[in-house]
Amino acid sequence: GRLDSTNIITPELSVITNISLDHTNILGDTLAEIAFEKAGIIKKNIPVVIGEKHPDTINVFKEKAQAENAPIYFAEDELVIESSSIKDTSLIIDISKNGEDLFSNLALDLTGTYQQKNILTVIQSILKLRELGFIINDEAIYKGLKNVKAITGLQGRWQTLAKNPLIICDTGHNKAGITEVLKNIKNTNYQKLHIVIGMVKDKDIDGVLALLPENALYYFCQPNLERALPSIELAQIAAKHNLKGKAFVSVQEAFQNAKENANDNDLIFVGGSTFVVAEIL
Template identity: 35%
Template sequence: MFHSYEEALNWIHSRLRFGIKPGLTRMEMMMEKLNHPEKQIKTVHIGGTNGKGSTVTYLRNILQQAGLTVGTFTSPYIEQFNERISVNGKPISDEEILSLANKLFPIVEEMDKMEIGGPTEFEIITAMSFYYFAYMNKMDIVIYEVGLGGRFDSTNIISPLLSIITSIGLDHTAILGDTYAQIAFEKAGIIKKKTPIIAAVKQIDAQNVIVKQANEMEAPIYLLDKDFTIDEYYSKPSCESFVLKSPLFRWTDLQITMFGKHQVENASLAVIGAQLLRDMFESINEDSIRKGLFQSKWPGRFEIISKSPFVVVDGAHNEEGVEALVDVLVKRYPEKNINIIFAALSDKKTDKMIAKLDQVATTITFVTFDYPRASPSTLLYEESNHLLKEQNDNWKEAILKQLERLEEENMLLITGSLYFISEVKAFWKNFKK
């Protein structure tokens, strides 16, 4: 038994050594021992490569504006571990984490001695969320974000009201496959029998995989650019505005405050999801959709943490993420000198990411950070062809140096791994004080 939040957290994090173990057997065993909490909750399941977290927050805010109590399960966390299990956007308390850890501990201890093996950190956190939302704090609806892939992800034991697959990119290729079609096959694993699926998958071979799986599961499918389309999209100074059309409706001048065409696409998935949920939750209406979209913010996604000096953090941790980031920079800040600080994980293919950042950077500094899989800054530095590149093993020092040099009209952009962005946000909070 644990007597403090810190003890509980240390135990949960200690399970990291078990790594990633795909498969649902351990989850199913934990669910059985917990009296199947996953069957007691109404859920929405959101998978994909990029945009999962943003789509979660758009849909959550729409549902909240409709007066619903909404649970979310997301990863990774940006500022606080408890964020992973949240109610109406607020992380659960330290005391609740402690209580959940004590509930799971004897089950995990028992499983550690079995042939099946003990659950991983992510499996334990997922099981905690199911128990919490089923038995400790009942929600109207819970939105589950897939951790990795979909087919064998520990969240994939739910029977959701609907599923959403955002965009597909070449990420986690060592586990999920190195083609869009192979990755799409893993993501399509969240499609359930006769359960609506909404998707923003653009690559034709990947799209074909999604459609084939939907047809096999007799799941109604709604595809971006086919069953619903984004029209009249343009950037205003403080928001993005767009029209969303389908054969059944036309929403004009929808507005979001997260920047980029990719965020417009994420928001459109949430709107279609909200439309499909209206039969079950009659309080969802045009007002809740408009307000929910406009009020949505998601930490670490083109987040302006300071206006003077102008500092932005963005968790662009794969090629598609960097592409979306560069698109925002080119469209919104063509006149600014952009000074970039970049860190990544060693299991990511960073050469194309760095090539794209090189194109928009005035200066670029490569750093590392204290994380088991963090890439050495020297390796990142070698992949860059920028004339004004630097390398620094002390990322805090690199930030302070850039801030000293930063002129009023310029920008400091800190980007890369979300784990890195999490550390930067904590540092910035103390730095501001």
């Protein structure tokens, strides 16, 4: 955003993904305030791609782009996902532009539901880079999207760690991220849901916990860092949202307890914080 150290760079293209209430102690308490900070990366005469439209943020981005004479593109206005499905371990997507097929059977190795938002941002950004003279052929796009994890080493994005029981982790840690996680859980077959969760103090704790299902068994934990919310406090706040479970002093202890309690047909989900996920990978 505006105060990020990387903002000293003058880019070829600026990209702003989704805006959610996160880091509110630094960025602001409303989507508009956060959007203002994110819009700080929009540079004079440099095109910008906005990944997701929201009524509270549209004008913030438009006004900043106009002030900087920066061409602005909202990805979801430019491109449409015509179909999406899961096949084996890939998310298969068809994308059109102006009513015509643009990319068919794009296979993504990142299969979370939120990738349907991310992919439009990625493709729109590639189209703008092509216009700027970068040579990026279709073969490179298909190959890159199919091998994101292998190429980048990215982990923790709706990642399956084991089966029987099914163990999945995701680094979603705010309301927007957890909302997408819950969509993925809803699309998953399981008998009983076990959730290993820890959070850090500067997040919207109540906002996240209010979204979580009451019928899951919870294993509250705390990652090994100063910012971690003590698991006892997390369990106490969760109880106000009718979430039941036990508190553990470490991520590993909570994770081990969940594995011991789960049956082969159950789902163990690990998340709530990037730091929690990092400790089990």
